[in-house]
Amino acid sequence: MNPRYLAITGGVGGAKLCVGLARLLAAEQLTFLVNTGDDFEHLGLHVSPDLDTPTYALSDLSNPDTGWGRRDESWHFIETLRGLGGEGWFNLGDRDLALHVLRSQWLRSGLRLGEVTDRLRRAHGIAHTLLPMTDDPVRTQVHTTEGTLAFQHYFVRERCVPAVTGFSFAGVERATLNDHARGLLADPTLAGVILCPSNPFVSVDPILALPGLRDALRDCPAPVVAVSPIVAGLAIKGPTAKMMEELRVPQTALAVAMHYEDILDGFILDAADENLIPALAARNLPAIATPSVMVTLDDKIALARTTLAFIHSLYAP
Ligand code: FO1
Numbered sequence: 001m002n003p004r005y006l007a008i009t010g011g012v013g014g015a016k017l018c019v020g021l022a023r024l025l026a027a028e029q030l031t032f033l034v035n036t037g038d039d040f041e042h043l044g045l046h047v048s049p050d051l052d053t054p055t056y057a058l059s060d061l062s063n064p065d066t067g068w069g070r071r072d073e074s075w076h077f078i079e080t081l082r083g084l085g086g087e088g089w090f091n092l093g094d095r096d097l098a099l100h101v102l103r104s105q106w107l108r109s110g111l112r113l114g115e116v117t118d119r120l121r122r123a124h125g126i127a128h129t130l131l132p133m134t135d136d137p138v139r140t141q142v143h144t145t146e147g148t149l150a151f152q153h154y155f156v157r158e159r160c161v162p163a164v165t166g167f168s169f170a171g172v173e174r175a176t177l178n179d180h181a182r183g184l185l186a187d188p189t190l191a192g193v194i195l196c197p198s199n200p201f202v203s204v205d206p207i208l209a210l211p212g213l214r215d216a217l218r219d220c221p222a223p224v225v226a227v228s229p230i231v232a233g234l235a236i237k238g239p240t241a242k243m244m245e246e247l248r249v250p251q252t253a254l255a256v257a258m259h260y261e262d263i264l265d266g267f268i269l270d271a272a273d274e275n276l277i278p279a280l281a282a283r284n285l286p287a288i289a290t291p292s293v294m295v296t297l298d299d300k301i302a303l304a305r306t307t308l309a310f311i312h313s314l315y316a317p
Helices: 011-024 049-058 076-083 094-108 113-123 151-157 179-185 200-208 213-219 240-246 253-259 271-282 297-314
Strands: 004-009 030-034 040-042 045-047 129-132 139-144 147-150 164-170 190-195 224-227 266-270 287-290
Touching: 004 011, 004 179, 004 200, 011 030, 011 049, 011 297, 030 049, 030 179, 040 151, 045 094, 049 094, 049 113, 049 129, 076 094, 094 113, 113 129, 129 179, 139 151, 139 200, 147 151, 164 200, 164 240, 179 190, 179 213, 190 297, 200 213, 200 240, 224 297, 253 266, 253 271, 266 271, 266 297, 271 287, 287 297
Parallel strands: 004 030, 004 190, 030 129, 190 224, 224 266, 266 287
Antiparallel strands: 040 045, 139 147, 139 164
């Protein structure tokens, strides 16, 4: 039986590793479990940015400059909307818009988010399974010194400027982990779980907050490894390091490892942070250091290959 892997991801950094993993593992071996905490209802549409980022990345349609949205995009819709005095702060491209309209239509017709995501995955020719973390509504709230903001209002409209004091995930206590993911965590062929290099606070934590998931990860015999999104004290992309500073967490890969400590069997550092390996070893957490900044497709495949080899080195079925 082929070994199977679950990759937990959200946002642009995580999607890069997903692309590398998808090049090395067959469709039946690799499943992606994706954050939906930054979904929102906007202009009457259901927008799921963290589902769309890997959808576009895996179908080679993503915008290479932003990492989100589509390549070869045009902006007539949003520019016209702005000109009419509409809410134009969230950049919905003309091609991207088609996906949001279709998702919203299918959801309104009664399909669950998982079913809609699967239809969109197939429509994009993606072989690997892409799962929303839950079909239930969960909405990340960012608590800041200027009040509480819905995630996209904080992230895009306010450009991450307000200082964060914490996060909450509205609805998560009533949400149910995706059935396929639950089944996979109990599957004897599961050989590893990968926490992709995504923002720990707003991309991975909403997933880990789903009732029962942390326990399932602690109990599952397959190794759980994380890839650090922090390299030499800096976030490769996005506001992770800024959030750590505002939360008074040291801006280090070590702090990221400690954030996940209760569920991890191994940690992957960037080569620049090799000096942290002894500190992790002192906490009984095996770690390796490897180049982790993914620019080219080869970078993505190389990090995926190293991640799988590390998992194998930890795995004693
Ligand atoms: N991010 C931005 O910084 N500005 C935008 O205008 C923006 C629009 C957008 C549209 C569709 C989509 O799927 C993603 C979009 N993102 C935008 C990215 C998105 O806010 C973030 O990638 C995630 O929510 C954080 O993981």
